[in-house]
Amino acid sequence: MNTIRKVKKIFSGNTVIEGAGVKLTRIFGFYEVPHFDPFLLLDHFKSENPNDFVAGFPWHPHRGIETVTYMLNGTVVHGDSLGNKGAINSGDVQWMNAGCGIIHQEMPLDTPGGIDGFQLWINLPASKKMTTPKYQEIKSSSIPTVTLENKINIRIICGEYNGVKGPVKDVHVSTEYLDVNIPANTEFEYPVSEEKNVFAYIYDGGCQSFGEEAKLTERQAVLFDHGNLVKLKTTDKPASLLLVSGIPLKERVAWRGPIVMNSEEEILQAFEEYNNGTFIKEK
Secondary structure, eight states: OOOBOOEEEEEEOEEEEETTTEEEEEEEESTTHHHHTTEEEEEEEEESOGGGTTTOEEEEEEBSEEEEEEEEESOEEEEETTSOEEEEOTTOEEEEEOTTOEEEEEEEOOOTTOEEEEEEEEEOOGGGTTSOOEEEEEOGGGSOEEEOTTOOEEEEEESEETTEEOSOOOOSSOEEEEEEEEOTTOEEEEEOOTTSEEEEEEEEEEEEETTOOOEEETTEEEEEOSSSEEEEEOOSSOEEEEEEEEOOOOOOOEEETTEEESSHHHHHHHHHHHHHTOOOOOO
16 A cells, blocks of 8 residues: 655755855755765755856865766766766766765856756765775766656656666665656656655745645755655646655764765774875775
């Protein structure tokens, strides 16, 4: 029997400045970790003003996490200590496993229409934090879209929906990452394992969780409670949202800036290695 997940909590984003001066909306991060486990942070960067984003994110380290950059519009140029170089364009995804350590930069370009995209951080389990770093560049053309009878479109970035699998492979945390577009006056159902945490981030329009009065509006994330079915509905306007689920790690989180480990000692070691030039373990 299906149990519809109710709204557990709604989060509204806050404007923050990150990198060398990038203005973005932080939907959740840091103190919300116990709620969203295994997800650590979600940022939405959207602006037509190049002063808000061209300073970018110059060279910086990561360890112990996966970062997922998904572009709706615009271009971000990427380079890293593994030797990877490239551009993340509209519709593309960069899925980076920082593992034992990677140094990279992400620099948005001043392109027509500005920039619109997201970055999600996924925690790595303790047993995988010191694995070899890995980089996956997923082009828009390789991301499948499922169109349902009621004209709902679902881009499957990672995981599976209706038997169709996304292109991202070999992730260390069981994750589904969907981009869902729901027409006006339409219901959408998402079957999901009871053991997973599930959240939706509405990046355009608005909707409601089925059977509840709370309206979910643009730039809000909703964390769902227990159950095996998420059910959303729109009214007189369509909605576009990210729908993300994953199995909680239930491990201690020690977090400082771009490094996420399991103890303060591991954090101090990471920064000591970064400062003395021994941070990068694999090339």
